[in-house]
Amino acid sequence: MMQLSIKRVPTVVSNYQKDEAEETARRSGGCGKNCLRSCCIPGAKLPLYAFKKESEKDAFETENKEPPVAFLDSLVLGEWEDRMQRGLFRYDVTACETKVIPGEYGFIAQLNEGRHLKKRPTEFRVDKVLQPFDGNKFNFTKVGQEEVLFQFEASEDGEVQFFPNAPIDVENHPSVVAINVSPIEYGHVLLIPRILECLPQRIDRESFLLALYMAAEAGNPYFRLGYNSLGAFATINHLHFQAYYLAVAFPIEKAPTKKITSLNDGVIISELLKYPVRGVVFEGGNTLV
Numbered sequence: 001m002m003q004l005s006i007k008r009v010p011t012v013v014s015n016y017q018k019d020e021a022e023e024t025a026r027r028s029g030g031c032g033k034n035c036l037r038s039c040c041i042p043g044a045k046l047p048l049y050a051f052k053k054e055s056e057k058d059a060f061e062t063e064n065k066e067p068p069v070a071f072l073d074s075l076v077l078g079e080w081e082d083r084m085q086r087g088l089f090r091y092d093v094t095a096c097e098t099k100v101i102p103g104e105y106g107f108i109a110q111l112n113e114g115r116h117l118k119k120r121p122t123e124f125r126v127d128k129v130l131q132p133f134d135g136n137k138f139n140f141t142k143v144g145q146e147e148v149l150f151q152f153e154a155s156e157d158g159e160v161q162f163f164p165n166a167p168i169d170v171e172n173h174p175s176v177v178a179i180n181v182s183p184i185e186y187g188h189v190l191l192i193p194r195i196l197e198c199l200p201q202r203i204d205r206e207s208f209l210l211a212l213y214m215a216a217e218a219g220n221p222y223f224r225l226g227y228n229s230l231g232a233f234a235t236i237n238h239l240h241f242q243a244y245y246l247a248v249a250f251p252i253e254k255a256p257t258k259k260i261t262s263l264n265d266g267v268i269i270s271e272l273l274k275y276p277v278r279g280v281v282f283e284g285g286n287t288l289v
Contacts, residue, residue: 013180013236014143015088036141036195041168046148048166049075050155051217054287068162072218077187079149083179088147090114093183105251115182129231133200139238140192148178152214173197175210187245199239203227211241222247257281
């Protein structure tokens with residue numbers, strides 16, 4: 001039987017996802033890239049946003065307490081714009097033409113020529129969505145610390161906290177938010193759960209819950225979080241989610257649905273109707289856990 005494969009040219013998500021000849025000069029005390037591996041991470045510090053777990057909140061109490069920092073506007077988008085001003089992106093995504101295509105579904109189209117320049121060829125096997133992590137290939141521990149916006153962790157004392165200059169706790173395998181240097185939209189970032197555990201691109205309950213907490217902290221329906229596996233155009237086999245800000249409703253959000261069932265905690269499960277692909281919709285209930 002012939003084995004099918006898809007030849008793809010992956011998107012560059014980090015400025016260090018290049019050949020050695022293109023990388024920055026070495027500096028003393030590390031590999032020269034100021035990365036997140038053992039060669040550079042000792043003594044390194046990054047901002048830390050500690051979120052409050054849903055299970056620690058009183059479901060019947062409305063919290064009016066102001067967070068220490070505006071998560072979406074100041075932390076995610078503000079830090080993203082800072083990296084844009086520092087020239088860390090491979091092109092200006094805000095200059096890309098975007099429009100809604102007329103028709104039944106109203107799909108969103110973008111002309112993004114910069115995203116397809118200077119890529120490295122690779123192959124992904126169609127019949128193998130789950131593959132072991134390979135530390136010899138590019139992974140997110142190899143990104144520069146300047147590409148990381150902040151650490152994103154559950155609060156230890158049940159209160160939302162922000163530390164602008166916190167040590168990287170290697171033993172606790174921190175989760176981080178980093179820029180995608182080849183953005184497809186404004187504020188395009190990567191949520192990388194437990195980055196130092198070097199997990200393959202395989203979604204699980206813990207990582208999915210972390211993504212939901214990030215969406216909840218953003219508190220804006222136009223801030224989108226998504227996941228795609230190998231074989232579904234993911235180019236890095238290191239567990240991560242994509243997130244960005246787009247102030248237009250996705251066609252799938254406007255598609256009609258039919259309720260299948262509901263759970264005791266208020267979660268509603270529905271199926272998509274009159275949409276080009278089949279899909280199941282989960283609507284949140286009273287709690288995230």
